[in-house]
Amino acid sequence: MMIITTQRSSVFLAIDTTLTAIGWIGFFYLFTRGVVGVVEAATTGSAQQLSALEPYIPTVTTLATYLLVGATNALILVLWARHHDLFFKDLYVPKALSHIDDATIADHFQLTLNQLREIQTSRVTVIYHATDGAIAHLETDQLQMQSALNGSLLAPMKVA
Numbered sequence: 001m002m003i004i005t006t007q008r009s010s011v012f013l014a015i016d017t018t019l020t021a022i023g024w025i026g027f028f029y030l031f032t033r034g035v036v037g038v039v040e041a042a043t044t045g046s047a048q049q050l051s052a053l054e055p056y057i058p059t060v061t062t063l064a065t066y067l068l069v070g071a072t073n074a075l076i077l078v079l080w081a082r083h084h085d086l087f088f089k090d091l092y093v094p095k096a097l098s099h100i101d102d103a104t105i106a107d108h109f110q111l112t113l114n115q116l117r118e119i120q121t122s123r124v125t126v127i128y129h130a131t132d133g134a135i136a137h138l139e140t141d142q143l144q145m146q147s148a149l150n151g152s153l154l155a156p157m158k159v160a
Contacts, residue, residue, distance in 0.1 A: 110134055 038060075106116040115138060119125050122140035130136040 111138075 038056075102113060102116055105111075106113050109116075111119075118140050119138065124141045126139040127135055128137035128139075
């Protein structure tokens with residue numbers, strides 16, 4: 001299997017990270033203001049204000065129950081992971097992955113080194129497969145290369 005990936009630019013990564021952080025800060029700010037407002041109304045309010053909050057008590061109880069169940073599930077998951085790491089870490093010793101060079105990858109997919117480098121450096125690659133699954137034709141945003149295969153039926157597959 002060949003996975004072709006393109007790196008995100010640092011500008012888009014910074015924008016994504018910034019917008020995500022702003023969203024979380026806004027959520028926590030609004031959530032905290034709501035909780036503080038409810039607590040202040042309950043502690044400093046009159047009996048009339050408390051009666052106004054009475055319809056919301058079942059909802060608050062339900063949300064508190066959901067939070068308690070979620071926290072319990074998270075605690076169980078963390079404890080299980082720690083137990084697993086402590087007692088079973090010797091069973092799963094990952095083998096060091098050997099580095100696969102470009103010549104091996106090109107040979108596996110029956111490509112030339114030039115074709116492989118072209119795929120790796122292009123932003124868009126269209127790969128046409130023969131009926132037996134081999135790569136019959138490549139189109140990238142820079143060049144078009146024809147493989148040495150004699151496949152007559154081609155199936156297009158876009159990879160970006």
